Amino acid sequence: MKTILVFFWVTCLNLGDTHLSPEPESFLVEQLEKYFANHQHHVEHISCSYINVCQQLTRDVAKWFIQTNRCPSVIAEGYFNTTEDISKSAETYIFMEKADDAGDVIAQLQTYQFWSARNQNYFIICSRVKNTKFLTHLLELIWTRQILNFVVVFVVTSVEIFSYNPFTREVMNLTMSGNLFPDKLRNLNGFRLTVSLWADWPLTTKQDDQWVGKDFDVLTVVMSMLNATFEVVEPPKRKAFVGMLDDITSERSEFSFNTFFHTSTGSFDIEYSYPHQMDALVVLIPTDDNFIKDTSILSIFHLSVWFLFVVVIVANALTSKCVNKIDSFNKLILYYFGSLLGVPWPRLTSKFLSIKLKLLIFLLCSIIFRTAFQCFLTGSFLGSHSFQEITTISELNKSGIMIRGSQSVVHLLPEEFGLSGKFIFTNRYERKWLLQELNRTGAILISKSAAEKLLTTWKTGGKNLPFYMMEEALLPGIGTHPFHKNSPYMEKIEECLQRDREFSLSLQEYKQTPRSDSNKKRVVLLTVEHLKFVFILLGLGLGAGCVVFFVELILTIKYCSLVAKK
Structure with a gap:
């Protein structure tokens, strides 16, 4: 899929202490030519889109860009009238005549599906400035809108390029740098992130006010990779999933680290990480x-x-x-x-x-x-x-066993299975109580990762298994983590999750149990x-x-x- 460069032409205004002095157009173009001669070569073969607000200055600059950039171009007039079916851009050039409008421009950008804050964003002031007193306020304003990968380009006596690292609170002068977008997430220097987490037995639980479980172990390892600290935001117990989504969309938390079976939430303010594990919907059937x-x-x-x-x-x-x-x-x-x-x-x-x-x-x-x-x-x-185990969906359909499951998940199952009349709709808390009490009055629909954890726990406890997992899964799926839309952390955390999965950093049992002793606790059957x-x-x-x-x-x-x- 080809990537589209979207060029946004907006106007700039005077920032309090920012003194803008009109300069001949040739001087501005000359400085921009010097800038793009050094930093534009890597996007020559990427298609570009030029979007402007039909003002004279932006039209002239757009014409110059079309002639200068050696890439396929798409011209769209009227920025606020563009449709949402344009592919996400790899780089976004935002030309401002009035720097005070930066907040409004970013707010408008965030409503469009083709724009991503995680890509490279260039904020270019189109008039020569007299001093740099405006810079600190502008950099902090851009960061508060969750844009981490950005530079500000302006002209004093020559082209100046600045960026901001919020994790070190450092204003970065990149004018002479060959890399305008260094990896700021490589070291968060103890920066505190807010993470939504709730007790999702059996994968994640809370014992004596201490979080334990697979998801919390992975979260701890990922935060150590980033050199970051975190604060757990716990949603209401009876509305854990919905509360988690509310916390993320309202920016009370950055993301959630509960692994769950991905379903459509209907929220345009939520993005999901790259699948870090395969999962499925399975049925736990009681042994009578x-x-x-x-x-x-x-x-x-x-x-x-x-x-x-x-x-x-x-x-x-x-x-x-x-x-x-x-x-x-x-x-x-x-x-x-x-x-x-x-x-x-x-x-x-x-x-x-x-x-x-x-x-x-x-x-x-x-x-x-x-x-x-x-x-x-x-x-x-x-x-x-x-006894005769049920292993296939057809056998389950012919049996008289009723299945307890969530209504939102059950509707995802194909009608061809013929299981619609065998479900009893229950919430996650009722199913949790039935499993903890070993209530075997019916089967239970559950994710495969949670089912495997339960079976392992029962085997370790030396008990006869009260349930067994049907071999054929009802629905394949993936395990993901929800993030706020355009979160700057998502891609870096995906990378950390991949490293954790590759090297098994969060699996404590592999660290504590030598391979030579792994067979001592095996139960040998006939x-x-x-x-x-x-x-x-x-x-x-x-x-x-x-x-x-x-x-x-x-x-x-x-x-x-x-x-x-x-």
Whole structure:
């Protein structure tokens, strides 16, 4: 996208102690030619726009600029009648005949979308001045309108160029400098910034009047990069987000450092920083303990497998009952059911020698049942319960779960999801209370960054997870910080955020936890490798049992043959 240079021609008037002396036009043009010969070469290939108020002097200067500047030009007459569809300019030249009108001119500039205070702004006084007593007042006036990147160009006996650094309170003479726009934000020298911040659990909280959390840690690191101090402006608790926007638009604070899911605010006085992290809207779905206890055992196998399982037990019990009518049928049912759980067999001196051959075949076939039961019993101590998680939007739509979310955010979801009838509109404070109380009467719509923080906190506390995060996000998004429109700090803070993300300066856990110890606190659950070892152990045990069985069988046959001979 090409950049447009916008040239504003306005008039200047006498500033109290500023004595303007009319000079021949040729002298002014001659001095401007010297100035632009030194400082204009870097904008030769940028398109320019010349906007004037149709006065004779500004028309003449505009004509001279068009002939001098080697760049594509757009001429727009009538500054106050221009439209707002012009691209933002890289540099703005403001020609003033009356310096006292600088405040009104800046106020008018701030109403147009194509102008940015963060770009390079040249305030040029078009008449020769007699002294510089006006300069301090003019520099401070420009800074109070949140314009940091600027120079004032005027003629005394020759061209003079001045600027102002509010962080050192220094008037800068740049007449002989090759860089008219040095980086003033490189060191703020302890300058105090006002920052909006509110308790946004779980990312940012306030404990014993001390701010803690990810956002506050990042804010502290960014302020240290800038060598600045900050004062927290806390909006009203029940209207935190709206109060924050009011504080920024009314200039009670410079910006907010709460990371939030970006939505349209409808305010033209707010700008958003470059996205410093990817985010998304996700659903936290409760894990129902009652459902787990009632159905988790039955859900291990399909119904047909359970049917075959019962048929085998009953058939073996009936066979044993027919062979020996002493034992009861119920006792045999319990006996064969116990074999699935690993209950040892009775000695071969019992009366069921013929049946044991059949039971041995049954035991070989039941290894899968025993493995499943034993894994289930041990898994209840090591890992999560067995239940069907909802992972996609279609599954969520088919379920009977209601979702609690903010009305402004829910309206962003596509209608194709078919979830409009499943939402219960609640504010952030009600959702916060439900999560803190672990209320699992419904799902909760939340940003992914907050959901991950909650899940990490619950895992660290050693509790069973009361919620799980649905894998498919409802809406992708970005994490940004709101700033006042044309804030001079936004681009520099974006740079600091990028450095913090690149070097992980605000992540305290990476500083305090050595990499060699990072795996000590990991909780290891049952994996496929564990199941393989379970099958191997059961196979070895079954093989050993078969060897013992056949050895005892041979010894018993020999013993019976010896007794028969006697």
